[in-house]
Amino acid sequence: MTKYTSLLFIAGLSFLLFVIVGYLPIAENPMVAGKAILGSAQQEVGSANIVTSVVLAYRGLDTLGELSILFAAASVVGLLLGKSYSTDSVKTQKSGQAKEYKQFVVLKSLDLLFPMLLVVGMYIIVHGHLTPGGGFQGGVLLAVAFSMRSIVNPGSDKKNHYSITFIEGFAGFSFILIGVLALITDGNFLQPLLGKGEFGSLWSAGTLPLLYLAVGLKVGAELAGLLFELNGEEERV
Amino acid sequence: MNKMILLIALPLLAAFLIPVVAKFSATVSRLLGPVVLAFVLVFVALQWNVVGRDSFAIFLGGFLPPVGIVFYVDHFSLMFSAIIAAMLLVVWPWGQYTAIRQQSLYMLLAASSFGLVLSSDLFNLYVFYELLAVATYGLVANQPHKAAPAAALRYLFVSCAGSVMLLIGIGIIYTITGTLNIAHLATMIGKLHGLAGLSAFILIVVGAGVKAEMFPVNSWVPEVYGTSSKSLSALLAGLISKLAVVLILRVLLMLFQVDVVLDLLLVVGILGVLSGEMVAWRAKDVTRMLSFSSIAQLGLVFVALSLSGTIGLWLAVGLMLHHLLVKGGLFLLADSMPGSFNSLKGLARRSPILGAIFLIFIFSLLGIPPFPGFWIKLMLVINLAQQDDVLYQIAIGVVLFATVIEASYLFKLVRIMYQKNDENIIKPPQTSTSGMNLLYAKFFALIVVVSMPFVSPISDRLKDMSRQSVNAENYIETIMSQPKLGGQS
Amino acid sequence: MMSIEVTIENILYFGAISLSLIGLFGMMMLQNVFRILLSLVLLEAGANLLLVLSGVRIGGVAPIITEGMSAGVVMNDPVPQALVLTAIVIGVGIQALALALIFRVKRNYGTLDLRKIREKLEKDIAVSNEVSAPGSYQAPEKLTESTGANQ
Numbered sequence: 001m002t003k004y005t006s007l008l009f010i011a012g013l014s015f016l017l018f019v020i021v022g023y024l025p026i027a028e029n030p031m032v033a034g035k036a037i038l039g040s041a042q043q044e045v046g047s048a049n050i051v052t053s054v055v056l057a058y059r060g061l062d063t064l065g066e067l068s069i070l071f072a073a074a075s076v077v078g079l080l081l082g083k084s085y086s087t088d089s090v091k092t093q094k095s096g097q098a099k100e101y102k103q104f105v106v107l108k109s110l111d112l113l114f115p116m117l118l119v120v121g122m123y124i125i126v127h128g129h130l131t132p133g134g135g136f137q138g139g140v141l142l143a144v145a146f147s148m149r150s151i152v153n154p155g156s157d158k159k160n161h162y163s164i165t166f167i168e169g170f171a172g173f174s175f176i177l178i179g180v181l182a183l184i185t186d187g188n189f190l191q192p193l194l195g196k197g198e199f200g201s202l203w204s205a206g207t208l209p210l211l212y213l214a215v216g217l218k219v220g221a222e223l224a225g226l227l228f229e230l231n232g233e234e235e236r237v
Numbered sequence: 238m239n240k241m242i243l244l245i246a247l248p249l250l251a252a253f254l255i256p257v258v259a260k261f262s263a264t265v266s267r268l269l270g271p272v273v274l275a276f277v278l279v280f281v282a283l284q285w286n287v288v289g290r291d292s293f294a295i296f297l298g299g300f301l302p303p304v305g306i307v308f309y310v311d312h313f314s315l316m317f318s319a320i321i322a323a324m325l326l327v328v329w330p331w332g333q334y335t336a337i338r339q340q341s342l343y344m345l346l347a348a349s350s351f352g353l354v355l356s357s358d359l360f361n362l363y364v365f366y367e368l369l370a371v372a373t374y375g376l377v378a379n380q381p382h383k384a385a386p387a388a389a390l391r392y393l394f395v396s397c398a399g400s401v402m403l404l405i406g407i408g409i410i411y412t413i414t415g416t417l418n419i420a421h422l423a424t425m426i427g428k429l430h431g432l433a434g435l436s437a438f439i440l441i442v443v444g445a446g447v448k449a450e451m452f453p454v455n456s457w458v459p460e461v462y463g464t465s466s467k468s469l470s471a472l473l474a475g476l477i478s479k480l481a482v483v484l485i486l487r488v489l490l491m492l493f494q495v496d497v498v499l500d501l502l503l504v505v506g507i508l509g510v511l512s513g514e515m516v517a518w519r520a521k522d523v524t525r526m527l528s529f530s531s532i533a534q535l536g537l538v539f540v541a542l543s544l545s546g547t548i549g550l551w552l553a554v555g556l557m558l559h560h561l562l563v564k565g566g567l568f569l570l571a572d573s574m575p576g577s578f579n580s581l582k583g584l585a586r587r588s589p590i591l592g593a594i595f596l597i598f599i600f601s602l603l604g605i606p607p608f609p610g611f612w613i614k615l616m617l618v619i620n621l622a623q624q625d626d627v628l629y630q631i632a633i634g635v636v637l638f639a640t641v642i643e644a645s646y647l648f649k650l651v652r653i654m655y656q657k658n659d660e661n662i663i664k665p666p667q668t669s670t671s672g673m674n675l676l677y678a679k680f681f682a683l684i685v686v687v688s689m690p691f692v693s694p695i696s697d698r699l700k701d702m703s704r705q706s707v708n709a710e711n712y713i714e715t716i717m718s719q720p721k722l723g724g725q726s
Numbered sequence: 727m728m729s730i731e732v733t734i735e736n737i738l739y740f741g742a743i744s745l746s747l748i749g750l751f752g753m754m755m756l757q758n759v760f761r762i763l764l765s766l767v768l769l770e771a772g773a774n775l776l777l778v779l780s781g782v783r784i785g786g787v788a789p790i791i792t793e794g795m796s797a798g799v800v801m802n803d804p805v806p807q808a809l810v811l812t813a814i815v816i817g818v819g820i821q822a823l824a825l826a827l828i829f830r831v832k833r834n835y836g837t838l839d840l841r842k843i844r845e846k847l848e849k850d851i852a853v854s855n856e857v858s859a860p861g862s863y864q865a866p867e868k869l870t871e872s873t874g875a876n877q
Contacts, residue, residue: 006754010747016436017743020409023433027735027784030415033303034781034803041804042791044300050789050801054808061245061297061306065352065364066812068249069371072345073819075256075338076375077826080386132788136815165256172253176246188299189242219815226822230829360809367816371823378827384850386830387843390759393824397766398753401773404813405746408773411806412780463851522855576856 047129047205060190117145125216135212139219147227171218252344309357317354328468382464392457403444409437420716448481452509462528467572475565503543509536551703566681569674585654746772781806
């Protein structure tokens with residue numbers, strides 16, 4: 001019975017959506033907000049990548065909200081899976097050591113890869129206002145760099161949890177701090193500060209690179225935390 | 238005025254810092270959340286007179302619409318902010334047993350709730366709605382009940398499918414209009430009233446309806462309330478469901494006062510009332526009964542929303558506030574009434590105060606004269622009767638019929654509670670929170686009783702506020718007509 | 727208006743909608759919770775595609791101002807791209823959360839079948855409230871009596 005109602009619902013929805021497409025102005029939507037941003041972004045924000053100016057300046061609050069969602073998700077995963085660490089850690093540690101010996105080649109190449117990933121990740125983060133890329137993409141690379149070892153060899157990085165808590169707290173704090181500083185000096189939350197700089201250079205677009213750095217650190221810390229937790233779980237199930 | 242943003246920035250800051258501070262001092266980190274909430278309460282109270290008769294808008298980052306995100310502050314958003322802060326303080330997990338990250342989740346919940354009542358930007362509303370959702374999944378999943386993760390998982394699937402519908406709806410609206418600002422959308426309302434715009438709104442209602450316990454998408458309700466602690470259930474049923482309605486309200490009032498939409502809301506509301514009351518009637522324990530009764534009450538809110546304009550908003554907000562007080566209080570009270578109906582035999586004889594509070598709540602819930610619930614139901618029925626559509630006549634019948642069913646199962650419970658029970662007096666098992674929650678329930682009941690003589694001034698005040706909020710011209714003017722924008726257009 | 731030409735934009739829209747419908751179909755029809763999660767990923771991907779398509783312009787370029795750029799060049803709408811960036815990250819967070827929940831459910835109930843999970847879930851709730859599970863044929867009085875005797 002439920003199956004038939006679900007099928008009916010999906011059929012209705014698909015019919016509706018396909019009909020709506022006929023009414024949509026495909027590839028020529030009015031783009032009212034988009035045009036206004038394309039016209040004024042260079043003067044108002046001063047970042048070469050206009051998407052970055054939307055993400056961090058025009059819609060900075062969305063980004064803050066999204067960072068909070070990642071933070072919430074990482075917190076919940078930590079709460080859900082973190083409870084049984086103390087009982088199982090001995091077992092995982094042992095099997096971890098045994099594996100380490102076998103995976104000599106993999107671990108050495110990871111050591112080789114680690115600095116490169118770090119450099120590429122940081123490069124992508126700090127050039128977020130100039131090129132496609134930015135805090136999210138770079139943050140994912142950072143997270144991979146730090147959690148690679150634990151993916152190959154689960155349960156080996158217990159002390160990282162402590163630093164992750166600090167980095168995510170600090171990054172979130174600095175994002176809001178930059179916003180509140182703008183509120184105090186200019187009267188508007190998350191308004192770009194520090195002047196525009198020379199257009200197209202690394203030191204341009206005011207506080208945007210700093211914000212992206214905070215975003216990158218936060219995303220990196222949250223994703224690394226998620227990977228650690230989910231990895232530790234795999235060993236136990 | 239721009240400092241209103243602190244309502245969101247401060248709770249988020251507290252949420253990020255609580256786990257860090259906890260490494261140094263557990264006491265400070267436990268105090269951080271309540272202090273921020275108390276500050277918000279004071280702050281909102283100070284802002285109340287600043288707003289006065291004129292609402293104002295905040296342009297985040299100083300970017301004027303349509304490009305930036307806009308917050309719109311009127312008396313309704315201030316009132317809801319105060320209620321959110323107060324309600325969160327009531328259900329705050331004071332106990333030492335709660336994990337420190339759970340307190341972070343409560344702060345994130347606070348920030349997203351403030352965002353939902355303040356924001357005037359569709360996508361920003363979506364982001365805050367998702368934040369609210371993730372925080373609630375987390376709180377539900379971390380309950381000590383064995384079934385809690387499973388309930389949270391089923392809740393997550395339903396709710397996520399809903400969120401995607403919401404996102405698709407917003408995407409369609411952006412495609413046809415090219416803007417996300419609700420006030421800006423209100424200036425080009427003609428474009429929205431085509432097939433595409435209306436279906437987008439329906440998608441938005443379905444998406445937000447998941448949290449608002451709307452009729453076809455509420456299968457999560459009994460499971461989640463059944464596994465959660467009573468104070469969390471009070472929060473979810475009392476507050477979070479209302480916030481989802483507030484999201485729908487903003488979009489509905491400003492953009493979609495169309496007959497088709499109103500009829501649809503009415504039908505959904507009627508079905509919600511009927512299905513909720515029917516299942517509640519068959520329930521055999523207090524929690525399940527309250528969960529389905531809450532579905533029915535939110536159905537009533539949707540019925541009220543289907544009345545257009547000021548009246549609809551006024552009734553809907555009245556119903557929501559009443560339901561928040563009564564259902565929140567009942568859930569808190571249910572902490573002292575565990576188990577099936579049979580084990581409650583003679584409970585009211587053993588503790589007369591509990592029985593009296595319970596009676597106050599259910600009298601108001603049913604709408605028995607001097608209690609506030611009566612006046613709201615009366616106004617709802619009167620206003621429904623003034624409409625000349627057949628659907629509205631049916632709605633009156635349903636509302637009255639639902640009240641009869643409600644009376645039948647609530648009084649069944651009252652009879653059990655006042656039964657003589659000599660043979661085996663089992664003391665109800667006390668949970669660690671039931672004493673505290675009983676105190677809060679007493680407080681809620683006191684508010685219900687005290688508000689009785691003031692029903693008329695309160696309702697006048699609410700009507701004024703609704704008039705202010707419904708006024709689309711004022712809304713558009715406050716947000717759109719800024720000096721710098723004159724040159725553009 | 728209703729005559730649909732076969733252009734690349736139409737095909738993309740068709741694909742995006744189909745993707746989200748496949749996801750929705752999976753969410754409603756499948757019983758394995760992990761497959762439901764994968765369907766959710768598909769659904770979100772479809773919705774994100776739909777959103778990013780709303781900013782497409784014919785012959786448009788990415789909205790990045792570069793040095794040798796001529797004045798008349800058409801740029802795609804930057805807003806949907808920023809929105810999708812946000813939506814994708816939100817999706818990642820929720821998927822990780824769902825995965826963690828699945829781990830916990832597996833540990834508690836030892837199954838990934840949604841029907842069995844639901845059955846056990848309802849039974850657990852009923853037991854904690856000392857009533858019979860809704861829809862079961864056991865007499866409610868009997869069950870409460872037996873739990874009462876246990877106390």
